[in-house]
Amino acid sequence: MDVVVVGASGFVGQELVRVLARHPVFEPVAFQAHQRAGRRLGELVPGLSVDLAERPIEPIDPRAVAAELAFCALPHGHSGGIIRELRARGVRVVDLGADLRLADEATWRRWYGDDHPAPELLGSAVVGVAEHVRTELASAQVWAVPGCYVTATVLAAKPLIDAGLARRDLVVVDAISGVTGAGSAATETTHFVNVAEGVRAYALGGHRHTPEMRSLLGVPVRFTPHLGPYSRGIAATITLPVADATVDADSVRDVLARAYGTSPFVEVRETPPSTREVRGSNRAVLAATVDDEVGVIVATSVIDNLGKGAAQHAVQGANLMVGVDEVLGLEGLGVWP
Amino acid sequence: MDVVVVGASGFVGQELVRVLARHPVFEPVAFQAHQRAGRRLGELVPGLSVDLAERPIEPIDPRAVAAELAFCALPHGHSGGIIRELRARGVRVVDLGADLRLADEATWRRWYGDDHPAPELLGSAVVGVAEHVRTELASAQVWAVPGCYVTATVLAAKPLIDAGLARRDLVVVDAISGVTGAGSAATETTHFVNVAEGVRAYALGGHRHTPEMRSLLGVPVRFTPHLGPYSRGIAATITLPVADATVDADSVRDVLARAYGTSPFVEVRETPPSTREVRGSNRAVLAATVDDEVGVIVATSVIDNLGKGAAQHAVQGANLMVGVDEVLGLEGLGVWP
Amino acid sequence: MDVVVVGASGFVGQELVRVLARHPVFEPVAFQAHQRAGRRLGELVPGLSVDLAERPIEPIDPRAVAAELAFCALPHGHSGGIIRELRARGVRVVDLGADLRLADEATWRRWYGDDHPAPELLGSAVVGVAEHVRTELASAQVWAVPGCYVTATVLAAKPLIDAGLARRDLVVVDAISGVTGAGSAATETTHFVNVAEGVRAYALGGHRHTPEMRSLLGVPVRFTPHLGPYSRGIAATITLPVADATVDADSVRDVLARAYGTSPFVEVRETPPSTREVRGSNRAVLAATVDDEVGVIVATSVIDNLGKGAAQHAVQGANLMVGVDEVLGLEGLGVWP
Amino acid sequence: MDVVVVGASGFVGQELVRVLARHPVFEPVAFQAHQRAGRRLGELVPGLSVDLAERPIEPIDPRAVAAELAFCALPHGHSGGIIRELRARGVRVVDLGADLRLADEATWRRWYGDDHPAPELLGSAVVGVAEHVRTELASAQVWAVPGCYVTATVLAAKPLIDAGLARRDLVVVDAISGVTGAGSAATETTHFVNVAEGVRAYALGGHRHTPEMRSLLGVPVRFTPHLGPYSRGIAATITLPVADATVDADSVRDVLARAYGTSPFVEVRETPPSTREVRGSNRAVLAATVDDEVGVIVATSVIDNLGKGAAQHAVQGANLMVGVDEVLGLEGLGVWP
Known part of the structure; x- marks a missing residue:
């Protein structure tokens, strides 16, 4: 299944790359980011396969997304508008940003000190830890991964x-x-x-x-x-x-x-x-x-x-959203000692 | 003024050595410890003056203490008996151990799981942070430095x-x-x-x-x-x-x-x-x-x-006990960056 | 293919467990060690599957090894004798210890300060980095992984x-x-x-x-x-x-x-x-x-x-010894950032 | 003796502040820096006395230096011109920068990739580790502290x-x-x-x-x-x-x-x-x-x-330059454990 990463250049984005590189079902077809667009993935994440390492980071453009699912890892205020466009194109979204985590606009504005970028989307996402919203995720169009x-x-x-x-x-x-x-x-x-x-x-x-x-x-x-x-x-x-x-x-x-x-x-x-x-x-x-x-x-x-706190949690929930085993691609990623 | 360190070999003892090495009034005349007795101070604490580095760690013997003040840095259950002997010899004590911090024997026994080594001393020490017991310290015979x-x-x-x-x-x-x-x-x-x-x-x-x-x-x-x-x-x-x-x-x-x-x-x-x-x-x-x-x-x-949490706090209080400026020997010990 | 780990409790052994847990061909059937025998694998290595975590560490006994290949991760002087017994039973060996790395007995004795435990085996192992001995590994009975x-x-x-x-x-x-x-x-x-x-x-x-x-x-x-x-x-x-x-x-x-x-x-x-x-x-x-x-x-x-320096290098060479792709089980093990 | 620190805001400058704060003879009368001018010393170096913490970092101006000795801790290319002005005013200099460490202009230019800022000063400084140039330091006008x-x-x-x-x-x-x-x-x-x-x-x-x-x-x-x-x-x-x-x-x-x-x-x-x-x-x-x-x-x-590698070495040599004991102000600065 084709997926895209929007916001691939930060630490969460890099962890998404590391995890998706091994996922047996999700096929990352594009990596977009505001920062570091133009650089190759291999410059950010070491140890990738040659094929993946050579892939460029592209500028963010939701209209260029041809995928069933998008992982968004963007600063607050940036994902709202992008999700609006992705939804318009029928792309399901796992959002690692803060824009859709709170249902109440006034609360959002107070904590983030700014107008909400897409107030009409507030309340439309499934919110919560994957273990607590397994059922809802099966049909979710947008999942707001908690902080x-x-x-x-x-x-x-x-x-x-x-x-x-x-x-x-x-x-x-x-x-x-x-x-x-x-x-x-x-x-x-x-x-x-x-x-x-x-x-x-x-x-x-x-x-x-x-x-x-x-x-x-x-x-x-x-x-x-x-x-x-x-x-x-x-x-x-x-x-x-x-x-x-x-x-x-x-x-x-x-x-x-x-x-x-x-x-x-x-x-x-x-x-x-x-x-x-x-x-x-x-x-x-x-x-x-x-x-x-x-x-x-x-x-x-x-x-x-970066794992359960962000990128791997995101992939776990995405697994549940698309109906595959929630552990797919997530085993053996830890390192010890 | 002659002072002695009883329990000089642990990290708190080592910090006492480091601090007393520069103190303008306290003159450490003996360093005692259960562990590592026989080793030279210089093997434990680098950077001492040659004179101090060559001083041996002696076995613990409160009757061998010829000093006005003793710093005790011993595990719980060990300082009670030693303080009894030091008090009998008129030595004032700054105790970094746990034996005299609580006034109630039953509470002590419950938390430390053992009989108290010197129950008659419970309640006899000044207890508290130096900043909060400045007045009491002036006349204290024993000060129990908090954990x-x-x-x-x-x-x-x-x-x-x-x-x-x-x-x-x-x-x-x-x-x-x-x-x-x-x-x-x-x-x-x-x-x-x-x-x-x-x-x-x-x-x-x-x-x-x-x-x-x-x-x-x-x-x-x-x-x-x-x-x-x-x-x-x-x-x-x-x-x-x-x-x-x-x-x-x-x-x-x-x-x-x-x-x-x-x-x-x-x-x-x-x-x-x-x-x-x-x-x-x-x-x-x-x-x-x-x-x-x-x-x-x-x-x-x-x-x-080890500083305000133990050895330097102990020296600050000792300064107050003997009536000198509380900052003596305690300035310029930090390191930055 | 059944494999066994002899010396599973140290850091190299733990890394072998981590890696073999994901290997698609090697099936670890026993974990032996001198230290920590009796403890479960899960007590040493976090994040294993429940099945693997419950497996006990057994005492070292080369006669109990029923496997085609053994990974030995033992201190110097300990693997020589065990390899002798494993070889007698037809088990191929990847040795992470020092006993067979040098061909000359006098040199071994001088650097290790002891008699060699199995001098008749000196010179019998393939020695060298996997990349440099690929051909020899295909038929090797014993490979001495370099330090x-x-x-x-x-x-x-x-x-x-x-x-x-x-x-x-x-x-x-x-x-x-x-x-x-x-x-x-x-x-x-x-x-x-x-x-x-x-x-x-x-x-x-x-x-x-x-x-x-x-x-x-x-x-x-x-x-x-x-x-x-x-x-x-x-x-x-x-x-x-x-x-x-x-x-x-x-x-x-x-x-x-x-x-x-x-x-x-x-x-x-x-x-x-x-x-x-x-x-x-x-x-x-x-x-x-x-x-x-x-x-x-x-x-x-x-x-x-622990990776290319020991356990993963060992698995890479074992892959070459048994004729499968050398990368099997070794991709995606790193962590970044 | 009045001294000045030119380049007080980097790590070497901060260490100079920490050390001079305790020096019994050197009296730092000014702290100059390109970066962070206007900030108080206490914002850069914690644990200073209130008096010192309130002192501002001033812009660099060698003509404003009224001191017998200056410590310069500046990037290469920056100290040459300043030393020229300080020397013209009779100020002795301990230079922690690179401008006067090499005697040969061509070598300097090749390694630093730039024209030397004060070629007429090349060869005029005492160069070397304090222990090796004790005698020369007594009469040195400029000492180039090694890297x-x-x-x-x-x-x-x-x-x-x-x-x-x-x-x-x-x-x-x-x-x-x-x-x-x-x-x-x-x-x-x-x-x-x-x-x-x-x-x-x-x-x-x-x-x-x-x-x-x-x-x-x-x-x-x-x-x-x-x-x-x-x-x-x-x-x-x-x-x-x-x-x-x-x-x-x-x-x-x-x-x-x-x-x-x-x-x-x-x-x-x-x-x-x-x-x-x-x-x-x-x-x-x-x-x-x-x-x-x-x-x-x-x-x-x-x-x-930062100690023997820079700021404390500088103070040791400055002690030798002005004829006081080389250990002045440099004892008890380490921290252990």
Whole structure:
């Protein structure tokens, strides 16, 4: 099946290239990007086959897209208009951008500080983690892949809230991401010397993934992101109020185990692993316990921000959209040690 | 003034050696340790003067201590008995261990899983961050330096709670430490390949610094620690419920600024820095804001876990105990970039 | 085809597991190891399929091997005896250990400081980089995979020497490896704090890969290894005397390009890349120039020490031994960024 | 004594600020820079005293310099003209730039690809490592501090060549530097994700520190630099041909030990340490052996590229220029672990 990548030059786009290069069904027929158009794919992503390496990055042009499915990996404000055109041409869309993740225009405008590029599309996309919207994806025309921090958080928190183990009250999320999350542009933030050998909180005043978490979980959320000195991986630690005194470690683990019992990419453990165990893969590992002295559930979640947090998650959902096994093309992508 | 280091061979002990090597008043006359006794200081700490490098590490023997002040950096369960003997000989003690940090024996036993080595000493030490117990330190015979995570947390949270800006309800603390916090022993946990290129939560079931935080802050605390791929530094992110709707970013920063206005080692900023800015130093940098959509104060704190988190904090307090300027020997220890 | 891994628990063994998990022809039927026998594979290597993750590590027993091919990844002195037994049972062997890499017993004894475990086997194995011994591998009963530093070096240097561009005189090799090269045991050397944020030379008195380089290149070699603060990857820089003044950058690149024109895993470039470009893969990237002011060729080579430097190289050669395409199971294993 | 820093905003300038902040004799009265003029010092260098942190960075203006000594840390081509003006005003200069390191204009032009900015000054500066030009520094008007790689190399190699242990033939230098060596500008080269988790050779065609090494050592040199995933530190490995068969490990160590017997910053060891042992300091640690099978001396040298490789070396030499103890202000600057 022919697919196209719109926004192929950033880290998420590069990961899409790496993954699609091995996918047995999706055939990437074009790679478009604003940045680095004209360069060959092999200049951005090492280790590709010669054929793929020689393919050029083309300028973005939705009217040139001749494919059944498009992966869009564009900055906020850029995908809305492009999706409008792709939809007009009957192309189904997996959108890794932020434009269609929130249904409410005012909320979008407040968090992104700008007019929405395609307000008529708000609410038209399936929104949520693939494991939570499997059925909807089968018929979805547009899927808005959640933000990386959102996926890590919602995977752990949503089953606990939905099962009634957590009270519908404030959830505190502290998460740390590797530097690929800060983008491929060379900035003061991504200079090695400013990142290495330390860690920092950022976006103290509010990170744009917050309204997504609130929307998908249906509870108040406080989210503080951090930047760590490594390339890939998110570790999210989520503190939720217990619903009542009967909730214990076993019951939270049971709920998570049941929620993901048949999910090939989500594992539930007693002890949280390092993000390096999921590096390069579409896997998520959850752990949870109850701190009964203070009445909270503490759940942890690790994913690769480019894998389950973005490009591989996108391919998983695309698999579900087109009706093939959700693991197609996604096995054996991790690296260890 | 003659001082002795008991427990000189671990990372905290090594940092004590590094700092005392330059202290203008404290004269380290002996270095004792269980581990590595017989080795020269220069084998553990590079860059010492020849004189200091040649000094041997002696076995621990409190009766051999001929000094006015002792720094103890020993595992829990080990310092209690030694402090008893040091006190009997009139030696004042700065204790970096856990034995005298909690006043309640049952609490200690529950968290440390063992009988307390010197229960008669419980409650006899001054406990708390130097900035908060300056007066008490002047006459203290024993000061129990808080745990590294505790110092980071309490510096930011205590003024906010004491000033009534935060409600006396659950405080959520997520913090990340560098690998020196995991000790100098070669273990699976400290193997480079298990630590590098990732981050992990640990002690999900409860970390021993939790009861210290609860005791010093006087509120319920949930604390989850994380291990990051770098050597030195703690970043703590603390979420506290606001007391009422009048509390805003300005008021929390004002309280922090007033609390530390004359403190040479604590700085209050709008934006949290990387831990690398305090690396090697006794500095702490705090930032705070109010998330009024969900009614919480979010405060952040960065310290060096071996500096303000342990050895340099110890020397700062020792300065106060003996009545010299608290900055003596502690300036210019950081490294940047 | 049934294969067995003898020595599955170290980093090389773990990489063999990762790679064989995806190989379309080789079916790993047993995993043996001295260390960690009894543990499940999933405890060592994350992200395996459930089936593979549940497989136990068995104690080493060559008589229990029922397979056509064995991969041995054992410390020096341990594989010789096991290969003797495997050969007696008609099992072909890919040996990642050091026992059969040198043909001369006295040389082996001098560098390894011990009696050889199976001197009658010396000289019986095919020795060399897969690209250089393709023909011999087709009928080889035992292939001794070169050491990681050796493969990096010989790939770049051998074509230049064989083509007569470099004089048969002293070659200087300085190379740096990631920490997986130092083994999975927790030691002072592999403690994060001793490795991170710095680099060191080691084995100044002579590294055991030196006689392999001398033997495969047929020239005097000085080799100094270094340890760098990252997990995977070797960068080797090789300085060779030019044969005469006609040798220039173009001629050395031509020789390398011709030598590897049909090799799927070796690329020749003008500018040396970071080892991170080959991380997780079986790829090697070579670059070379001539410094005509001082009359030397400078060639560089980057590989992944666990990939082309060990386990993936082993699978490539095994592919050639059994007559399937050498790339089988080896594509798409790298991770980027 | 009043001093000025011209070029205070790069990493070398920042390290000068850090060091001068503690110097007991040098009083920095102005900080000038092209970049970042107008910003406060505290925005660039954390942990300064309040007084120093508030000092502005001023535009570069040599006529505004009212000081006895100037430290210049400017890109090549920029310091020549400024030194001309400073000399005209009687200011002594410690130049960390490249303009006066080579005596020959043609050589300078060939390596720097440009006309020299002040050819009349060529040959007028004292050139060399402080330990090697102590006497000349006492009366020097201008000292050209060698490049970081040069200092690491020459410290180890020069005594061996001067003592006749090494033949005056090709010396091969491979060295690896931390990322501070690549400058404070955000570029593709310094993006965390391009540097972390790997190592690369660069400047294969020739690095500008090569002619300095050739000039200071008086022998042919091949030098290949590498970039490593850490912030500070250079490890240089130097392979020199032995003069004759009587040269052994003891004789080379003796020569080095004698050369630096009274030097407070240079240590000679049997085993090369990690660069992290000298991080933040002005120290150099040398090790050396003889590989008699191939007739070479292998010497290693570790320094901090910003410390002994630049700013601290500059201050050491400035101490010698003004006749105070060379260690003034340079002790206790390192950080460990």
